[in-house]
Amino acid sequence: MKIVIFGMTISSSWGNGHATLWRGLCKSLIRMGHDVVFYEADRPYYAEMRDFAELEGGRLEIYPDWDSVRARAASDAADADVAMVTSYCEDSLEVGRLILEQSRALRVFYDLDTPVTLARLDAGEHVPYIDAASFGAFDLVLSYSGGRSLGVYRDRLGARRVAPLYGHVDPDLHRPQPAAxxxxxxxxxxxxxxxxxxxxxxxxxxxxxxxxxxxxxxxxxxxxxxxxxxxxxxxxxxxxxxxxxxxxxxxxxxxxxxxxxxxxxxxxxxxxxxxxxxxxxxxxxxxxxxxxxxxxxxxxxxxxxxxxxxxxxxxxxxxxxxxxxxxxxxxxxxxxxSSRQRAAEMVALFEQPFAPRQVHHLIAEG
The missing domain is CATH 3.40.50.2000 (Glycogen Phosphorylase B;)
Incomplete structure (x- = not known):
């Protein structure tokens, strides 16, 4: 598969938990033979603490502003098998529209901040990375949390198909070693x-x-x-x-x-x-x-x-x-x-046979 991801950051682990998760997932996906492209906005607070510069075997696109990369992003999304936007992606609403407008790729939203998202919705607050009017058009919604949160995405936001994709660890990087x-x-x-x-x-x-x-x-x-x-x-x-x-x-x-x-x-x-x-x-x-x-x-x-x-x-x-x-x-x-186990779960969800534009009855039946 060609998997195009528009995320918060993979290049800097400063002040966020997204980066290390994506590094493990992307490495595992690439090792499984998939073509991975990751887009992130270049922001000073991440640039100053950047600790990852290259997506080995894939492509990392760090762009200064959305207008400068829109055409290239549209081309990648149109050529992809999976096009994904995540929570706290800098240009999430524009990216979401771009993803939903194309007709080839599986259209995915991955919320790596599920509890924060749903708490803000419960409080009546604006969630900057979610357009409630179009959220139900995504073919698949992945949630960092399981349990009752999955039902909230369906009932509150009209998600068609929801599945948990939990955190994970890259054993290549995290393993027993001498103390310092x-x-x-x-x-x-x-x-x-x-x-x-x-x-x-x-x-x-x-x-x-x-x-x-x-x-x-x-x-x-x-x-x-x-x-x-x-x-x-x-x-x-x-x-x-x-x-x-x-x-x-x-x-x-x-x-x-x-x-x-x-x-x-x-x-x-x-x-x-x-x-x-x-x-x-x-x-x-x-x-x-x-x-x-x-x-x-x-x-x-x-x-x-x-x-x-x-x-x-x-x-x-x-x-x-x-x-x-x-x-x-x-x-x-x-x-x-492990990250490899979670990547395999992700791919299995992408490959599950279903008609992406006609799944309402499947959700209703559980």
Whole structure:
């Protein structure tokens, strides 16, 4: 297939989770023999933190503005087997119209920010990357979340055919390796600052640090404000490029996942950091959310924490207990949640026999 993707970014991992997901997916798709073209708008905040310059075996188009690339994009879309636009694509509405106007390619929308999208819709807010009037014309809608969110796309936005496409990890990049002294810690957390998970981050990371002054805590991520409630034993890495993720995780005795508010409320939306850390063989601790047990078995493959005391109790577990849990989680992720597995799921959805312009009755019948 020729697969043309119009996305937020693949070239910079700064302040977003899209880039590493697309790198793993595109690499896997190319290895499977597909022709992949990725379009992204050139923006200063990504250009300054660009850590991926070439889509090996495919084509990366970084364009200054939509008018300058419209003709080339239209040509690619018209020649494609699959034309896809994603959430937070810089020119999503114009791209959506271009995709829907062509008649050859399967027309796909992939929401990598499903909980945020649906929370904004519930609040009556404008979602800049969705045109509700034409959303139902897409042949396939992919959702980063499963569960009840799939029904919302059908019932609220008129989506014809919806399927989950969850996060994943590239085992070529995320695997066990030696620890680095400058990243060594008892508990790590990797994630961009977000207001809607700040309270949980305080409960599950900051408060345990204050309660365990002899332990070392390491936080990595962008956009943290000056007023963040730091503690003397919390150390900070402002930007951690993907090439450093494995070393970061492998230097942690335990690593923490904290889910954004809308994601936790919606459920069935595993963060990519869970899969990355597990692939590195690092013990996991996470806040609770609906559907978590569909991806990891609590107490066997992951520790679920509801409170500060739960995190402290996890830190008190023996290395033997933690390492056994990490080994089970790594086995689960390599089997079910690799980028190659997710790419195969994506292609299977593209290839499913159906009449793209006449599927309303299929949705109605489930």
């Amino acid at each position: 002294a400058h990243y060594r810690c008892d508990l790590s957390y990797l994630g961009t600052y977000s207001d809607d998970r700040q309270q949980r981050l305080v409960e599950l990371f900051v408060e345990p640090a204050r309660s365990c002054p002899d332990r070392r805590f390491l936080l990595a991520g962008a956009q943290y404000p000056q007023e963040f409630p730091w503690a003397p034993n919390i150390y900070f890495v402002r930007h951690l490029p993907p090439a450093e993720h494995s070393t970061f995780f492998c230097s942690s005795r335990l690593t923490l996942n904290v889910t954004r508010g809308p994601m936790a409320e919606m459920g069935w939306c595993p963060s990519g950091r869970l899969f990355k850390a597990a692939a590195c063989g690092v013990p996991l601790i996470s806040d609770a959310w609906h559907g978590l047990d569909e991806f990891f078995k609590p107490a066997e493959q992951i520790i679920v924490a509801e409170s500060t005391s739960d995190v402290i109790a996890a830190l008190d577990l023996s290395d033997h207990e933690l390492n056994a849990m990490a080994a089970h989680a790594r086995e689960r992720v390599l089997q079910n949640h």
